Amino acid sequence: MAKEKLLLLDGNSLAYRAFFALPPLTNDSGIHTNASYGFTMMLQKIVEEEQPTQMLVAFDAGKTTFRHESFGEYKGGRQKTPPELSEQFPYIRKLIDAYNIKRYELDLYEADDIIGTLAKQAEAGGSEVIIVSGDKDLTQLSSDNVTVYITRKGITDIEKYTPAHIEEKYGLTPAQIIDMKGLMGDASDNIPGVPGVGEKTAIKLLKEYGSVEALYEAIDGMKASKMKEKLVENEDSAHLSKKLATIFTEAPIEITLDDLAYAGPNEDALLAVWQELGFKSLIEKSDMQSTAQEQEDIQLNIVADVTTAMLKDTMALHVELENEHYHSCDMLGIAVTNGEDATYIPVEIALKSDAFKAWLEDASKKKYIVDSKATQAILARYDIQLAGVAFDLLLASYIVNPAISGDDVAALAKEFGYTNVQANEVVYGKGAKWTVPETGVLADHISRKAIALWHLQSVVEKKLKDNEQYDLYHDLELPLAEILGKMEIEGISVDVEILKQMGEALQEKLTVIEQSIYELAGEEFNINSPKQLGVILFDKLGLPVLKKTKTGYSTAADVLEKLQSEHDIVKHILDYRQLAKLQSTYIEGLTKEVHAKDGKVHTRFQQALTATGRLSSTDPNLQNIPIRLEEGRKIRQAFVPSKEGWVLFAADYSQIELRVLAHMCQDPVLVEAFKEGMDIHTRTAMDVFGVTNPDEVTANMRRTAKAVNFGIIYGISDYGLSQNLDIPRKKAAEFIESYLQSFPGVKGYMENIVADARRDGFVTTILNRRRYLPDINSSNFNLRSFAERTAMNAPIQGSAADIIKKAMIDMDIRLQKEGLQAKLLLQVHDELIFEAPAEEIEILERIVPEVMESAIELAVPLKVDYSHGHSWYDAK
DNA sequence: GTCTTCACG
DNA sequence: ACGTACGTGAAGACC
Numbered sequence: 089m090a091k092e093k094l095l096l097l098d099g100n101s102l103a104y105r106a107f108f109a110l111p112p113l114t115n116d117s118g119i120h121t122n123a124s125y126g127f128t129m130m131l132q133k134i135v136e137e138e139q140p141t142q143m144l145v146a147f148d149a150g151k152t153t154f155r156h157e158s159f160g161e162y163k164g165g166r167q168k169t170p171p172e173l174s175e176q177f178p179y180i181r182k183l184i185d186a187y188n189i190k191r192y193e194l195d196l197y198e199a200d201d202i203i204g205t206l207a208k209q210a211e212a213g214g215s216e217v218i219i220v221s222g223d224k225d226l227t228q229l230s231s232d233n234v235t236v237y238i239t240r241k242g243i244t245d246i247e248k249y250t251p252a253h254i255e256e257k258y259g260l261t262p263a264q265i266i267d268m269k270g271l272m273g274d275a276s277d278n279i280p281g282v283p284g285v286g287e288k289t290a291i292k293l294l295k296e297y298g299s300v301e302a303l304y305e306a307i308d309g310m311k312a313s314k315m316k317e318k319l320v321e322n323e324d325s326a327h328l329s330k331k332l333a334t335i336f337t338e339a340p341i342e343i344t345l346d347d348l349a350y351a352g353p354n355e356d357a358l359l360a361v362w363q364e365l366g367f368k369s370l371i372e373k374s375d376m377q378s379t380a381q382e383q384e385d386i387q388l389n390i391v392a393d394v395t396t397a398m399l400k401d402t403m404a405l406h407v408e409l410e411n412e413h414y415h416s417c418d419m420l421g422i423a424v425t426n427g428e429d430a431t432y433i434p435v436e437i438a439l440k441s442d443a444f445k446a447w448l449e450d451a452s453k454k455k456y457i458v459d460s461k462a463t464q465a466i467l468a469r470y471d472i473q474l475a476g477v478a479f480d481l482l483l484a485s486y487i488v489n490p491a492i493s494g495d496d497v498a499a500l501a502k503e504f505g506y507t508n509v510q511a512n513e514v515v516y517g518k519g520a521k522w523t524v525p526e527t528g529v530l531a532d533h534i535s536r537k538a539i540a541l542w543h544l545q546s547v548v549e550k551k552l553k554d555n556e557q558y559d560l561y562h563d564l565e566l567p568l569a570e571i572l573g574k575m576e577i578e579g580i581s582v583d584v585e586i587l588k589q590m591g592e593a594l595q596e597k598l599t600v601i602e603q604s605i606y607e608l609a610g611e612e613f614n615i616n617s618p619k620q621l622g623v624i625l626f627d628k629l630g631l632p633v634l635k636k637t638k639t640g641y642s643t644a645a646d647v648l649e650k651l652q653s654e655h656d657i658v659k660h661i662l663d664y665r666q667l668a669k670l671q672s673t674y675i676e677g678l679t680k681e682v683h684a685k686d687g688k689v690h691t692r693f694q695q696a697l698t699a700t701g702r703l704s705s706t707d708p709n710l711q712n713i714p715i716r717l718e719e720g721r722k723i724r725q726a727f728v729p730s731k732e733g734w735v736l737f738a739a740d741y742s743q744i745e746l747r748v749l750a751h752m753c754q755d756p757v758l759v760e761a762f763k764e765g766m767d768i769h770t771r772t773a774m775d776v777f778g779v780t781n782p783d784e785v786t787a788n789m790r791r792t793a794k795a796v797n798f799g800i801i802y803g804i805s806d807y808g809l810s811q812n813l814d815i816p817r818k819k820a821a822e823f824i825e826s827y828l829q830s831f832p833g834v835k836g837y838m839e840n841i842v843a844d845a846r847r848d849g850f851v852t853t854i855l856n857r858r859r860y861l862p863d864i865n866s867s868n869f870n871l872r873s874f875a876e877r878t879a880m881n882a883p884i885q886g887s888a889a890d891i892i893k894k895a896m897i898d899m900d901i902r903l904q905k906e907g908l909q910a911k912l913l914l915q916v917h918d919e920l921i922f923e924a925p926a927e928e929i930e931i932l933e934r935i936v937p938e939v940m941e942s943a944i945e946l947a948v949p950l951k952v953d954y955s956h957g958h959s960w961y962d963a964k
Numbered sequence: 965g966t967c968t969t970c971a972c973g
Numbered sequence: 974a975c976g977t978a979c980g981t982g983a984a985g986a987c988c
Contacts, residue, residue: 368965617986618968637968644969669970672984700980702973709982712972720971745973745979799978808978869975881979885973889980917973917980 094210094348095140096203098221099147099191103127103180105222105239107173115366119868123176124365128183130220130239132370135187135350138218142348144206145184145191146199154196155332162332164278178867179365186357190348197339200226204335207234210345220246225274228265228335230254258291267300270330281329282322284315300330356503360862384508387429388535390527394433394441400426402478404456404541405448407463408534412495413707414462415469415576415683415690421530423538430535434527445472454478456541458497460566461695464573480566481541484548486696487561489860495696497537504547509536560855560890565695568893571900571912572693572703579688579730580710580913580923583959584679586726591675594667601664608657615664618643629655666719674714674723681708688730693915700882701857701889702917711916713960724961729923737910737929738963739936739954740919741892743768745801748854748887751946755833762948769794775830776823796827800834801884803877838880845879853886854944855894891950892918895943902939906931921960929956 106126113122135143155162184191194202200223207217207229217234219226227236227249236249247253251262260268271290273281285293297303304323310316319326362370391398403426410417422433438444447453449472456479457463464474485492485500492503498511515533516522524530552558606612609628613620622641625631631654635642645662652658681689694704705711713727714720729736741747746768750758761771766782773785773793785793792813799809806821813820828835842864845851850860859882863871896915903910910924910932920940924932937952957963 614986616969616984619986639967642968665970669984673971673982677983694981698980702980704981706982709972712970712982714971716972802979803977805977807976810978812978870977873975873977877978885980888973919973 092142092210092213092215092345093138093140094142094206094215094217094345095134095138095144095350096206096217096219097131097134097143097145098199098203098219098223098226099145099180099184100199101222102130102220102239103173103177106130107170107176109239112172115364119179119365120172120176121179121365121367123173124179124183125367127180128362128367128370131183131187131189134218134220134237140218140350142210142215142345143189143350144202144343144348145189146202147191147193148198149193149195152196153198154336155198159279159328159332161278175868179361182361183358186361187353189350190343192341192343194339194341197336201336201339202341204229204337205339205341206345206348208337213345215345225265225269225333225335227254228262228333229337230262259295260291264294264299266330266334267294269333270300270326273329274333277332279329279332280322280325282318282326284318289315300326364862383510383536386508386532386536386539388423388432388531389429390432390434390531392437394437394444396443396447398431399424399443399447399453401452402426402454402456404538404545405463406458406497406534406538406541407466408530408537409462409466412462412692414466415692417466419466420524421534423531423535425535425538425542427542428539430538432531432535439470449473449475451475456481456545458482458500458537458541459495461569461573461576461693464570465577468573468577477566477570479541479545479549480569481544481548482696483565483569484552484561487557487565487857488548488551488555489858490696490699490701491860497540501540501544504544504551506540506543506547509533509540555856555858557856557858560857564855564890564893564897567897567900569695571896572695572915574900575912575914576690576692578911578913579683579686579690580921581686581688581728581730582678582682583726583728584682584687587675587679587723590722590726591671591679594671594675598664598667598671601660601667605657605660605664608655608660615661616668621661625651625655625657625661629657631655631658666717670714670720670723674720678708678723678726691914699859699878701853701886701893703889703915705914710914721961725959727960728958731923731925733926734923735926735929735956735958736913736960736963737922737924737932737936737954737956738919738960739922739940739952740916741888741940742951742953744888744891744918744950745884746797747946747948747950748884748891749801749834749837750948752854752883752887753831753833753837754947755831755837758831758833759948765949765951769797772797772827776826778826792823796823799824800827801881803880804838805873805877841883842876842879845875851879851883853883853890855887855890857886857890859886888918891944892920892940895940896920898939898943899936902935906935908932921963932956 103123107123110122110126112120113125115121181191192202203219203226207219210217211231211233218237219229219234220237222239224238227238230236230249230251232251237246238249239245240247254260254262254265268290269279271282271285271293272287273279293303297306307316307319403424406423408420410420419435421435422438423430425431433444448467453476455476457477458481460477460480467474481500482495485503492500496512498509501507501509510533515525515529549558552561602615605615609624613624615621619640621643625643626633626641631651633641634650635647645665648658648662683690689708691705691710692707694706697704714723747762750762757775761768769790770782770785773789774780774782776793776796777789779785795809795813802808804824806817806824809824810817810820841851845861845864849864850858852858861875861879863875864879866872866875892915896912899912908924908928908931910922910928912920912922914921922932933954937954940952941950955963
């Protein structure tokens with residue numbers, strides 16, 4: 089058996105070292121991270137360099153130790169641990185646990201004693217021992233088999249204390265280190281020693297006499313001096329100090345060396361802690377290392393022709409794309425498999441094969457795919473209508489846990505313990521270095537993805553079934569992917585000429601406002617730069633600073649609105665901002681996205697991204713087209729039907745989230761209000777303000793009630809409401825209190841859902857979508873509060889997402905059944921946008937609300953409003 | 965790449 | 974005492 093190598097770390101000492109060696113870093117949540125970071129860096133380095141077979145981190149247990157029995161003032165007068173450091177200890181423990189390193193502390197004993205005891209045991213067993221600390225006391229443990237590493241300035245710079253090194257440095261043996269301490273004392277531990285004796289004197293004395301005991305035996309013969317007087321005077325102190333400095337190597341520890349085996353970190357757990365602490369550089373580095381791991385060999389056959397014999401009834405299919413823009417990018421290669429041997433089909437071979445096209449389009453041939461919508465969309469560009477999608481790894485993983493990151497097969501596979509596939513970054517590189525490798529490497533990579541898919545289908549489906557989420561995945565997300573694919577491929581027509589004219593008018597206005605701003609400021613500057621703008625407003629013009637950001641003055645709209653009366657320039661800046669946003673994002677940005685071949689934009693709906701189950705939309709984002717202000721709303725005039733004689737038809741759920749809330753909490757007042765079709769904000773205002781007649785509710789009361797309702801959905805907090813309404817926090821708290829009094833069912837729901845989250849670690853939606861909340865039991869107030877609000881919000885927002893997704897599937901079926909030409913084009917969270925021949929509008933007005941309102945039956949009715957017009961603007 | 969701001973539900 | 978409303982994406986500035 090190879091020799092054991094034991095690494096013993098002094099947890100407290102190293103945490104202190106890291107804390108004081110690094111500047112005060114904090115992460116996004118405001119937690120200090122310098123000690124955690126320094127500790128991690130040190131661990132990484134030492135483990136990498138030493139490759140230990142056993143490891144332990146020892147901590148000091150509490151305030152009192154056995155040393156206090158002989159000397160009450162031991163470690164007295166110490167500065168209290170800074171709170172910035174104290175708050176990091178829980179994370180340091182988490183880090184150690186994630187590394188799968190044993191940690192230990194023992195009542196009445198210090199870390200030194202645990203380390204000393206284990207070092208002796210291990211040495212006796214023939215192991216090599218390395219001790220790491222910031223405290224030189226430990227060097228007394230140095231021997232032929234025990235090396236003590238002491239951190240020098242910084243954290244990763246260490247000095248290695250072997251007996252030889254100690255001899256060279258001090259001219260002493262390791263055991264004499266204790267004697268040295270006894271004579272010179274230690275200010276940090278409040279060990280007195282002999283006053284007037286420092287390191288130099290102590291070393292000189294020990295070289296001459298050997299030990300404290302020998303020195304005092306011979307002291308009579310010492311020639312009279314000031315030093316001799318001091319030594320005689322403080323003999324007791326010297327003996328006591330030596331005793332205090334002696335590390336006890338027979339501590340009654342309850343662990344044995346066998347408990348300390350070290351076999352590497354739990355990478356998932358470690359990444360999770362790094363994520364929590366915001367160690368981005370470490371996360372990136374680890375991705376590279378862990379994914380560049382050794383791969384098992386695979387068998388692959390690169391074919392020059394596709395035959396029907398190669399294509400089975402059930403196969404994993406992977407179409408590798410150049411990038412995520414599947415509406416415009418190229419394919420790089422294709423692989424299929426139904427076992428360990430993959431068939432790699434070069435793109436040009438695949439595209440000219442009728443057999444392959446027939447197989448892809450055959451619904452009875454089942455395919456396991458990683459992103460079926462992307463595959464559907466790119467094949468559609470080559471006139472291939474993908475059918476028979478039986479498994480989608482991207483969607484299945486997302487349902488198991490929406491927090492699972494990325495669409496890279498390697499990352500997803502790793503979540504389920506499969507590692508025989510490389511990360512894209514490893515194969516292609518990233519950023520400017522991105523490049524397609526030679527065919528052999530590429531074929532291997534793509535084939536591995538297909539093989540991974542083949543393996544993961546059963547693994548992930550089992551997980552879904554265990555979690556009772558298979559139906560959500562199979563009956564909702566999977567069919568929805570195809571519908572979204574159709575919507576994206578269809579696209580929506582944009583009248584570029586309208587955008588162009590708007591842009592020109594906008595530019596004229598912007599130029600005028602720009603001039604006014606420069607005039608009022610007395611100089612030209614970049615209005616788009618919050619930094620430069622801050623200087624003008626707050627330094628030059630002397631406006632009051634109401635809010636600051638991390639980096640300087642805040643110039644956000646809510647701040648500027650409060651400053652409007654202070655200076656004329658403010659209004660101009662607000663106007664400029666509004667128009668500049670329209671110009672850059674919606675006129676210029678949108679125009680760039682219009683495809684030349686069909687005059688349409690083809691967004692991509694991200695189906696496996698949000699934490700709650702909603703969709704998101706990119707390139708362009710069609711879920712945030714302006715509507716609230718008239719100037720912006722006009723952008724919608726550019727969204728038009730694709731054919732002459734067609735119109736746009738829009739239908740949206742009214743108050744869907746509050747209805748979901750009513751359903752889930754079963755609050756009688758809320759349920760009744762919806763059943764009776766009351767205006768919910770007015771109803772809320774009546775209860776919050778104690779008014780019995782709806783006519784007595786003023787516009788302002790309703791506005792306040794509306795804000796309170798939003799607050800309830802978001803996970804209420806008095807502070808948030810006070811910001812939103814610009815009222816004192818106390819006032820906001822009263823509104824909330826009043827609301828919860830009036831709606832006890834809501835109060836009960838909020839309490840229960842947080843309790844559920846604490847118990848289960850996740851919350852669920854109506855269709856059993858999960859959101860995990862790892863911070864729900866955190867000792868950090870911010871993290872915990874955020875998790876609590878999320879626990880309240882996620883089931884509401886997520887259930888609303890479930891409902892509209894179900895409606896989209898039902899709607900797709902219904903349109904086919906009715907034999908309509910109408911097409912669903914967009915989804916905007918609570919709204920569906922169709923285009924249809926004008927003559928179908930009458931039917932749509934009947935069936936769209938019917939289908940949407942009956943998508944999922946709740947304890948309250950769902951209500952849908954609808955309209956149509958010759959542009960999106962007119963469908964209001 | 966990160967920060968700030970602002971568009972939407 | 975703490976310090977925040979929930980969920981997104983895009984653009985521009987600045988490092």
